[in-house]
Amino acid sequence: MSTADEGGAGTVLLCFDGSEPARQAIERVGLVLGGRSAIVLTVWESVGSAILRHAPSGATELGREARAISEDVVEELDSRTAERALATATEGAALAAAAGFDARPLAPRAVARAAERDTATVWRAVLAVADEADAEVIVLGSRGRSGLASMFLGSVSYGVVHNSTRPVLIVPPRS
Numbered sequence: 001m002s003t004a005d006e007g008g009a010g011t012v013l014l015c016f017d018g019s020e021p022a023r024q025a026i027e028r029v030g031l032v033l034g035g036r037s038a039i040v041l042t043v044w045e046s047v048g049s050a051i052l053r054h055a056p057s058g059a060t061e062l063g064r065e066a067r068a069i070s071e072d073v074v075e076e077l078d079s080r081t082a083e084r085a086l087a088t089a090t091e092g093a094a095l096a097a098a099a100g101f102d103a104r105p106l107a108p109r110a111v112a113r114a115a116e117r118d119t120a121t122v123w124r125a126v127l128a129v130a131d132e133a134d135a136e137v138i139v140l141g142s143r144g145r146s147g148l149a150s151m152f153l154g155s156v157s158y159g160v161v162h163n164s165t166r167p168v169l170i171v172p173p174r175s
Contacts, residue, residue: 030099
């Protein structure tokens with residue numbers, strides 16, 4: 001049973017990528033939902049996954065050596081990307097705290113296992129964290145596109161909105 005079911009306020013999942021629309025979303029939603037606990041989520045994608053997806057097979061000696069080198073490079077790239085993502089989530093948590101949330105940063109990788117590399121998406125990771133945290137609401141900032149582009153949400157927002165079983169709040173940028 002979630003805190004919301006017990007009459008309290010549940011956890012707010014604040015998606016944060018460091019962009020200005022994401023900053024504005026945290027500030028603006030703090031006016032409405034501040035005072036609650038929040039997870040500030042920055043999902044990172046493995047740049048190296050594409051390298052490994054297309055690395056030579058281990059069927060030959062050359063292939064095994066090339067794959068081993070690729071895996072070392074991927075590990076280094078992923079380590080740096082994870083560090084940057086955590087720094088971004090920590091920055092977002094500071095913004096969320098200033099907006100009135102009891103916030104903690106979280107920066108998971110979009111995919112945890114090699115077998116999932118072809119189907120990994122940021123929106124799936126957002127929904128997995130929302131489920132794990134039993135989030136009351138998922139908050140995302142909007143890029144504020146105009147014209148034809150405004151008919152479509154960004155791929156993360158679109159995936160979250162159309163696949164979530166939880167309320168989703170898309171916060172438009174200030175005009």
